[in-house]
Amino acid sequence: MIEIKNLHKSYKMGSNALHVLKGIDFSVKEGELVAIMGSSGSGKSTLLNIIGMLDTLDEGSYTLDGVPIKDLNETKAANYRNKFLGFVFQSFNLINYKNAMENVALPLYYQKVGRKERQEKAMKYLEQVGLKEWATHLPSELSGGQKQRVAIARAMAAEPKVLLADEPTGALDSTTSYEVMDLIQKINDEGNTILVVTHEEDIAHMCKRIVHLKDGVIVEDKKVKQVRAKNYV
């Protein structure tokens, strides 16, 4: 699903270049649930941004579902993001003047899905995350866990190839975190490929594979026995 070879990325900080990713070789197969771990500054968010086409790579190659991702202009990148990827952020990033249902329907709007079908689909995904009754509520009226579940529903609504979650539990208490992880595990059970960036050990162990990043290189890549989040809820 994801094929990354010899990936380099550096940022210019004034006259100095900060070499963030120093040759990453990384691949993810369909249906995997991968945790990317590392302390801050290890380059895990940069890697996720490049995989998410929110950032460009300096060197190396990146192939997503057989499509080489290179020389993207913004229009093309937006189109690929919409078709291939779903995002879940630490700070939820819901649009605060749109209600839950409208937020979930947003990626479908960019796919030019008709209004009615869009609403039906959005309601279906809201139901899957257990928030059907909250469809008409604004994000400000939802709790943190509910917001993240709306965000997950939004990410899934476009039926992406890969779901990218950047610290999905970073802003949540542990009970809510496990609820969210339970949801992510269920989505994975249905065969979806998911990447989770986290620095929490317990969250990482709820995935099937852990990749450790340190100073821009992968220091460890191991399969783990998945801990089901449901046991803690």
Added chain:
Amino acid sequence: MFNRDRWSEILQVLTTNWFRTVLTAFGVFWGIFILIILLAAGKGLENGIRADFGDIATNTMFMWTQSVTKAYKGLPKERTFNFKVDDVDAIWRNIPDLRFVSPRNQSGGFRGASNVVRGLKTGAFSIYGDYPEIIKQQPMDITSGRFINHADIQQKRKVAVIGTDVRKSLYENDEEVLGSYIKINGVNFMIIGTYHKGNADGDSNAQKEIYTPFTTFSQVFNRADNVGWMAITAVDGTPITQIKERIFSLLKERHTIHPEDLRAIGHFDLFEQFSRVVRLFGALEFIAYFVGVLVLLSGIIGVSNIMLIVVKERTKEIGIRRALGEGPWSIKKQVLMESIFLTIISGMAGIVLGALSIYGINYILEMNGPVDMFVNPNVNLGVVVVALIILIISGLLAGFIPANSAIRVRPIEALRAE
């Protein structure tokens, strides 16, 4: 463009901060309001002046004789001379593109003594000897009877057409005027018609005139073949200003006057005066557009400014949308449409209020009677269309910079913004 979701979003964004939106809109509103009012005021002035010219044939000049200022061919200077009836034929024969050449004679009027008597009533009026064509050069409404015709000229009938005020001073209200007689300078004339000059506000003497056939006038008042002055109208499309010099040369030659004697023939060129006024209106309109558009521009800059702030405020939201797969063009379009929408709505409000104000001014003018030099201020539909086009273009311009800045931010940076 007619997309329900896009429009609902535009409304959502603009209504989020009501007060700011209204303040921003006010700049554009005020600009277009000023533009409309200035244009209407200019039009009102123009209408007022045009009403003063009335439907007079404006491609006309009047000319008369003055004393000669240069000795020529043995004739001394300071000699006086008169146009002759033959001159009219000579002008017709030699000068093309003329519509009317009306020789005129005049007596009385302008501080004249009483010269008209009817029974016990007397009055001082201007008496003209005229050809029938004069009514086309200086239009008047014939309120009863008829104007002078060519049969009157040929047969030298002693008939007269009198103005409304002449009738008032010589007749009782219910008296029959047509067919009665008045005595002008001791000679009886039969009244064949009465007139009223429609567009003569300000000129109190306009209704105190008596018109008689030119030939009759010459004979009974001993003018021989002299002509007092002439009113000459050229055909439309040929300004009288262009051909008047040829007329002067012709007449100078006929009356043995030095060709370079500029003061022997006096004239008043109505066309030149009229063109000058028309140019003045052109200048006024230009100033109205100039000032109005500048005021509008400051409103536009206000809109642009606010759109920049809105884009800045929504940096994160724009980042989210792009992460979800909204294309840069869609975002650009959104910002542009917000800007155009705001501009057009406030502009329309300005146009409506401007139109209402003009309506109000017209109403007051109507209630208080006519004001000199200011009649029916208005803007026509063309101006409104022009204003709308200006609005759409300026909305585009106002949104252009903010829209570009909206898509220049990379989604990753936008998402990082807190």
